[in-house]
Amino acid sequence: MINVKGYAAQNAKALLEPFKFERREPGAHDVVIDILFCGVCHSDLHMVRDEWGGTIYPIVPGHEIVGKVSRVGSEVKRFKAGDLAGVGVLVDSCRTCSSCKQGLEQYCEVHWVPTYSGYEMDRKTVTYGGYSNQIVTDENYVLSISPQLKLEGVAPLLCAGITTYSPLRHWKAGTGMKIGVVGLGGLGHMAVKFASSFGAEVTMLSTSNSKKADARRLGAAHFINTGDESAVKKSKNQFDLIINTISAPHDINTYVSLLRLNGTMVMVGIPPEDPILNVGSLIGKRKSIAGSMIGGIRETQEMLDYCAANNIVSDVELIAMKKINTAYERMIKGDVKYRFVIDMATL
Secondary structure (H helix, E strand, O other): OEEEEEEEEOOOOOOOEEEEEEEOOOOOOEEEEEEEEEEEOHHHHHHHOOOOOOOOOOEOOOOOEEEEEEEEOOOOOOOOOOOEEEEOOEEEOOOOOHHHHOOOHHHOOOOOEEOOOOEOOOOOOEOOOOOEOEEEEEHHHOEEOOOOOOHHHHHHHHOHHHHHHHHHHHOOOOOOOEEEEEOOOHHHHHHHHHHHHOOOEEEEEEOOHHHHHHHHHHOOOEEEEOOOHHHHHHOOOOEEEEEEOOOOOOOHHHHHOOEEEEEEEEEOOOOOOOOOOOHHHHHOOOOEEEEOOOOOHHHHHHHHHHHHHHOOOOOEEEEEHHHHHHHHHHHHOOOOOOEEEEEHHHO
16 A cells, blocks of 8 residues: 555544545556645535535545656556646546446446545545545546646646536537636636637626626636626627536526527536526527536546647646645635645645
């Protein structure tokens, strides 16, 4: 076994504190990664505090992982010691169901393995995440990372990036489309960057005028304050696609009203309570509400390659490991632009 150090919470009310644990010795197809940076996703906080239920304690969070390969198993073909590599939200899946065969492992119909607070395929071994100095992962679920980009800015691409890239690609975002992005946070700022880079006309939809300048800097051509009833009224029936990143309670009907005929709003944020929907507003113009998770491994690699070719990374604030609990409190207040990333050298 490999001795590993990290940070863990022992229960839903506990702070994250230093924690020592073991990872498996690499098997024939495994890659050992020395973690350099790990992004701090809002879902880390939800899981640590058991706000979605089902958290397995102790929990070592972190699924936006970038590091350097230190060892590989005897059958590994794609990586060698010294390579830069990343691990995202999942580290295994059944590989045989129809979803897995399509490269859509995130929708595995049997059992997909989350990077932390889940069970390996044996349904017994608990997974621990990237708030640690090393991780051991099957090479089929490891991503290649370009050395051309700042690694700390690459880490959040493994979740925030692919969570927005995937629906934009699925709904064929591109030139001639009008796309709205709801919420300018970790997910939202990546949605703006990607949608604008694909050639779409992007509008930031926010209740805060303070977000206007940043939205423009990130690539939004327009800004609508959705708390302004007159502004909303003027903007009805104009968007082909809306990416809704909000995880707080909000009235989704306001945003549905902004969709044009055949328009779709994709939910990538999960509010704490299911919203109330005016179904008539969908029927009137054949509008749709859809959901989307992360992408599969193949699409995630595609996104990383696209980012390397187009110089796209997340806007991050680098923190020391010991500042993680403060970072969680700041994250709740929205006091981060736009993703905390842990410098694992500080562990």
